Amino acid sequence: MFKQSIPTHSMPVPFDTERAANFKSAEEYAAQIEIRELNDLFVVYERFIGNYVDIEKHWYQFLDKYKAFLNEKTILLERFFNDPAITDMPQCICDICMTVEQDCDLDNVMWIGGGKWIVYQFDGEIKDIFETIQGIFSVWLPGSGYHMSRRYGLNIYRHIDRGSHSVIMDLYIPIS
Template identity: 25%
Template sequence: MKRKTYLKKIRLANDLMFYIYTHIESDINLDELAASMEIDKFYLHKIFKEVFGRNIYESIKSIRLQKASNLLLTNRYSTISQVANECGYSSQTSFIRAFKERFGMTPKAWRKGGYVAYSNRLIENQTIIQASTGLFEAMEPTIVKQPPLYAYYIRDRGYDEGIKRSWQKIQTLIYAHDLADYQLISLFHDNPAITSLSECHHVAAIATAKESEEINLPKFKIAGGVYAIFKITGKKPDLLKFIQWVYHAWLPKSGYETTTKPPYAIYHKNHHLSDDGVFEMDFYLSITL
């Protein structure tokens, strides 16, 4: 396969995945979407599965349920019906059926504490989270209104060595283009306390001061809005445990709710690229009242 063809496939698949994540609350019509992208729908299905190893409909269902599982915990003033609508379900009945199939309990049981046992069972098999000694209870965020960010990115499915390789590719891009004015950004689509690390999606991104047609990576917009910013330093296990704490402890007690926008981090020091494995970052969490 020619490199140009390969890059085109990667870009199309990532554009579609980005669209799904940013329109998860809507009825995603693949016929209309394929037409707008000027591509055959069946070819779009083929490319997506080739790149991500899962068909489009399975991905939409998985993303909706993962978003819903978080919102049920963090948005305590939203009804189950409102959470279902926010995650793209027009029928509460179909949402409850799909949720029970995925998590083994109803949304009501999940919200009443069922998530604790589910999360504990999952974390027992995720030893990297258990390795953290980080304490976050005293952390207090700053609330800001953040503008949109435009970035080039590489998407990975699974929190494994693939993420480090993606960051090394971005580092290679920085050296090859002599970039001096940029930000390194991670997007965290999933909560590792309720989603297996092998299923979590991660985005490694670079926001540059100037656009360049020579950068052969897909580009997207990180949504602006009101965010809570946490300043955190640590190692990889601390980051995963911190994300768990934000969703399961800080948000429910904070008086805020979150949205379907993924949280992201801007690095001052990237642990995937540092010799000591230490990160320094500002972690941005979308919030609303």
């Protein structure tokens, strides 16, 4: 709540001391935000603890390891637990996940609860995801009339381009 009460237009990027995250206006974020309901998702997952900068390489390892479970209906997602702007970077937690059939016999499966979410489509370089998420939290959310619920945020990947280190993804922030 404290973070939401302080108007801001930029902030340092914790992963790169040479960069600052410069935010869009609330209206620019609002133009790309939708409110959606998401069903529960059954996933195989691996927990990542560390600097979020390292998630990209862990994703590629995860995809290579579980490629036999990939099909045209697979949803790739991550569930993030920490805000790297306020959490010690080596302590950030994220579950790297992909949907699987409920009869999957792996031990590392779980349900991720659905519900109501604000959704923002991100299309760009992986290094710029932090700036977008922080802008939504710092600029749009405080004046939106919505409040983040006590669930974890999700990033659902629509396209990953390993060569250019870019993605198209939907950023899901749980609301009440």
